[in-house]
Amino acid sequence: MNLIGRLFCSSVGKKLIMAATGLGLVLFVFGHMVGNLQVFLGPEAINRYAELLHFSPELLWVVRLGMLTLIGLHIWAAFQVSAENRVARPVGYDGSPAPVETTYASRTMLMSGLIVAAFVIYHLLHYTVRVEAINFTGRSFADLKELSEAGVERHDVFKMVILGFSKPLVSLFYVVGVGLLSLHLSHGLRAMFQSLGLLTHRCGPLIRKLAPVLAWVLFLGYVSIPLAVMLGFGKEALN
Amino acid sequence: MKVTLKVWRQQSPNSAGRFETYPTPDLNPNMSFLEMLDVVNDDLTRQGKEPIAFAHDCREGICGTCGLSINGRPHGEGRGTATCQLYMRHFTEGQTITIEPFRAGPFPVLQDLIVDRSAFDRIMQKGGFVSVRTGSCQDANALPVAKPAAELAMDAAACIGCGACVASCKNASAMLFVSAKVSQLGLLPQGQPERHRRVLAMVAQMDREGFGNCTVTGSCEEACPKNISLAFIARMNRDYAVALLKGE
Numbered sequence: 001m002n003l004i005g006r007l008f009c010s011s012v013g014k015k016l017i018m019a020a021t022g023l024g025l026v027l028f029v030f031g032h033m034v035g036n037l038q039v040f041l042g043p044e045a046i047n048r049y050a051e052l053l054h055f056s057p058e059l060l061w062v063v064r065l066g067m068l069t070l071i072g073l074h075i076w077a078a079f080q081v082s083a084e085n086r087v088a089r090p091v092g093y094d095g096s097p098a099p100v101e102t103t104y105a106s107r108t109m110l111m112s113g114l115i116v117a118a119f120v121i122y123h124l125l126h127y128t129v130r131v132e133a134i135n136f137t138g139r140s141f142a143d144l145k146e147l148s149e150a151g152v153e154r155h156d157v158f159k160m161v162i163l164g165f166s167k168p169l170v171s172l173f174y175v176v177g178v179g180l181l182s183l184h185l186s187h188g189l190r191a192m193f194q195s196l197g198l199l200t201h202r203c204g205p206l207i208r209k210l211a212p213v214l215a216w217v218l219f220l221g222y223v224s225i226p227l228a229v230m231l232g233f234g235k236e237a238l239n
Numbered sequence: 240m241k242v243t244l245k246v247w248r249q250q251s252p253n254s255a256g257r258f259e260t261y262p263t264p265d266l267n268p269n270m271s272f273l274e275m276l277d278v279v280n281d282d283l284t285r286q287g288k289e290p291i292a293f294a295h296d297c298r299e300g301i302c303g304t305c306g307l308s309i310n311g312r313p314h315g316e317g318r319g320t321a322t323c324q325l326y327m328r329h330f331t332e333g334q335t336i337t338i339e340p341f342r343a344g345p346f347p348v349l350q351d352l353i354v355d356r357s358a359f360d361r362i363m364q365k366g367g368f369v370s371v372r373t374g375s376c377q378d379a380n381a382l383p384v385a386k387p388a389a390e391l392a393m394d395a396a397a398c399i400g401c402g403a404c405v406a407s408c409k410n411a412s413a414m415l416f417v418s419a420k421v422s423q424l425g426l427l428p429q430g431q432p433e434r435h436r437r438v439l440a441m442v443a444q445m446d447r448e449g450f451g452n453c454t455v456t457g458s459c460e461e462a463c464p465k466n467i468s469l470a471f472i473a474r475m476n477r478d479y480a481v482a483l484l485k486g487e
Contacts, residue, residue, distance in 0.1 A: 003483050003484070006439070006483055010442055010443065010446055010479075011412075011414075011445065011450075011452045012442050012475070012479040012480075013479075013483070015452060016476070016480055016483075081452045084410075084451055085410035085411070085412075085452055085454070087344060087449065087451075088344050088345070088411035088412070088450055088451030089342055089344060089409075089411040089451070090344050091342055092342060093308060093311045093339060094245070094258065094339060095337075097310075097311030097312075099408065099409045099458040100312055100407055100461045100462060101456075101457055101461040102409065102456040102457065103456070106455065107409065107456065190455060191455035193473075194453075194472065194476065195453075195455070195476055196476065196477075196480070197474065197475075197476040197477025197479075197480055198473065199469070199470060200473050200474055201468065204473065
């Protein structure tokens with residue numbers, strides 16, 4: 001069997017795919033968080049950042065398709081691995097006891113992952129495709145424009161974020177989505193390093209401690225935005 | 240002391256199994272779990288009933304033959320002990336103890352609590368060895384081995400192949416076993432020439448046997464009577480990734 005065959009068909013190969021795509025997605029998630037936190041620097045910072053991200057549609061689509069490939073492979077590997085795992089124990093233990101020493105996060109990776117995927121779809125329709133029907137504000141996000149310092153018309157991301165999160169139920173869904181993502185990563189980060197073969201005797205203990213810390217950083221970083229908006233941040237932009 | 244046993248009884252590999260409940264005769268709390276089963280079997284024989292079939296051999300925790308799932312936990316409570324090293328004093332008077340065979344598709348039940356673990360043997364036959372010229376002994380220290388590598392190799396070699404890792408894993412994955420067997424040779428100079436071929440072949444056989452995948456839950460490490468570390472799985476994953484790129 002060649003490299004590709006082994007990678008896609010063997011158990012360890014599939015875990016390598018899962019981990020490598022997971023690494024790409026984790027890096028994106030952290031980058032996205034840092035980018036988003038610029039909302040606290042005011043409209044100018046976040047709107048200029050959004051303009052920068054959109055400066056080349058070709059490049060943007062390359063990144064988008066790359067992300068889509070990562071997500072596709074990640075989910076494909078997840079389903080493959082889960083199906084094989086289910087078959088591996090046809091008769092279970094009496095009373096189905098929770099396996100010793102396992103965490104809730106580690107036992108629910110598929111479910112948390114699927115809910116996060118659903119959340120990501122909503123998030124894309126909400127702020128990227130900007131479907132008016134699902135933002136529940138009665139206003140079209142696509143129509144929010146402002147003039148940059150150079151006098152060029154650009155999308156007013158700041159206003160969109162404040163408006164979007166001013167709906168409590170939408171904000172709540174974001175908190176739940178990001179919470180599940182962090183739960184997923186509290187186990188996923190550790191498992192990723194394990195599958196990539198880096199969780200060895202030497203650096204294993206450090207990574208095991210670091211994984212939940214990073215998951216918390218991610219959760220607090222992302223949740224701070226809807227939370228701040230709910231507490232009144234940026235209210236003046238809506239007038 | 241007396242306890243109540245809820246035991247999995249199964250006549251043959253293809254017959255349907257079921258739980259039977261037996262009250263035990265009076266037990267000495269310092270009996271091992273296997274000695275308790277001996278006493279119960281004596282009692283069953285006296286009553287004209289079929290004794291409970293269970294696997295056992297050395298009864299001192301080094302052979303890996305015994306293996307029962309006790310209250311849903313392979314080898315019962317306690318870290319780093321096999322079923323034979325579990326004592327009745329760890330249970331309470333009158334407690335109901337559920338005893339099941341190790342549950343996994345690749346470990347079919349032969350009878351009652353005995354499972355067929357020859358899947359492990361077939362994995363070993365694919366690469367759990369070094370192909371060296373046999374003959375007279377080599378001079379001592381002709382092959383220098385660094386102390387840390389020797390220690391780590393010994394930690395991996397402590398695996399007795401009992402299958403508790405498979406039994407405890409929610410996915411019935413054999414990764415801890417295979418990684419220990421891959422690492423015990425991969426860490427030593429004698430194992431280097433076949434290092435890549437070994438990991439590829441053993442993982443391929445593990446997959447063929449139908450074991451599940453590792454999802455890093457860590458229950459195998461907890462159930463292992465020899466405290467084999469999860470870090471060996473990481474080591475095997477790395478060996479596998481390198482072997483993928485370098486080929487056999």
